[in-house]
Amino acid sequence: MPLLAVNDVELDYEAVGDGLPLVFSHEFGGDRHSWAPQINYFARWYHCVAYSHRGFPQSSVPESPAAYSQEQLVDDLRALLARLGVDQAHFVGLSLGGNVVLNLALGHPELCRSVVVAGTGSGTVDRARWERDMAGNVATLMSQGMAAFVDRYAAGPTRVQLRRKDPTGYAEFRHAFTRH
Numbered sequence: 163m164p165l166l167a168v169n170d171v172e173l174d175y176e177a178v179g180d181g182l183p184l185v186f187s188h189e190f191g192g193d194r195h196s197w198a199p200q201i202n203y204f205a206r207w208y209h210c211v212a213y214s215h216r217g218f219p220q221s222s223v224p225e226s227p228a229a230y231s232q233e234q235l236v237d238d239l240r241a242l243l244a245r246l247g248v249d250q251a252h253f254v255g256l257s258l259g260g261n262v263v264l265n266l267a268l269g270h271p272e273l274c275r276s277v278v279v280a281g282t283g284s285g286t287v288d289r290a291r292w293e294r295d296m297a298g299n300v301a302t303l304m305s306q307g308m309a310a311f312v313d314r315y316a317a318g319p320t321r322v323q324l325r326r327k328d329p330t331g332y333a334e335f336r337h338a339f340t341r342h
Contacts (some may be wrong), residue, residue: 164177165220165221165335166173166227166245166246166303167245168238168241168242168245169216169234169241170224170229171172171221171222171224171236171240172212172221172222173213173214173215173216173221173222173239173242174193174194174214174218174219174220174221175194175211175212175214176194176203176210176211176212176243177209177210177215177246177247178201178205178209178210179201179205179206179207179208179209180208180209181207181208181209182209182251182252182275182325183208183209183210183211183212183246183248183250183251183252183275183309184204184208184209184211184251184252184253184254184318185212185213185239185248185251185252185261185263186200186201186210186211186212186213186251186254186259187213187215187239187253187254187255187256187258187260188214188215188218188253188259189214189256189257189258189259189281190254190255190257190258190307190337191257191315191316191335191338192259192338192339193214193218193219193221193341193342194212194213194214194258195336195338196212196245196256196338197210197212197250197254200254208252209246211246211248211251213239213242214240215235215258215272216229216230216234216235216238217230218270218342219341219342220243225266225274226271226305230288232262232265233260233265233281234263235258235261236262236265236266236269239262239263239266240270240273242323243273243336246309249273250272250273250274250275250290251273251274251275252275252277252278252310253266253267253274253276253277253278254278254279255277255278255279255282255316256279256280256281256282257280257281257282257283260279260281260282261279261282261283263277263278263279264271264277264279281320293324297327299311299315302314304327308340308342310341312336312339312340315339316332316335316336316339321335
């Protein structure tokens, strides 16, 4: 499990394969291991890099809420690339990771050969509802723990589709998410 120090945290990452860099940025319910099937395939042709964002073990988990922001996640990715000697790469991001990749591309297009984002969302049209939902998530985590939160999150519409299409993948997702 290699760790790289960037921006006062250590990021857990893996880098395999040869060729042009292909960087994977994970969703909220995952970590660098979520990309294993893609890395196993694409490492035949690319230098694949997957990492876990700050706050996702085995990367550092800062205690201060001030240590977390969209901008900080983008800066972490930029610093990781610099430490790995990557001047330009193809980027793939899912959900939270898609937001990181999208904002990296908007702010630093010179780093990007290509960008693929999926399930990133476009924001909310009902901020009050979003804040209530987030408060509910925090309450569940604080009072009932991670397992109860995973039950709630994994019952969402995108996960129901995964459960229907790929029961084994769904079980792996739940198990990995519970580790957080």
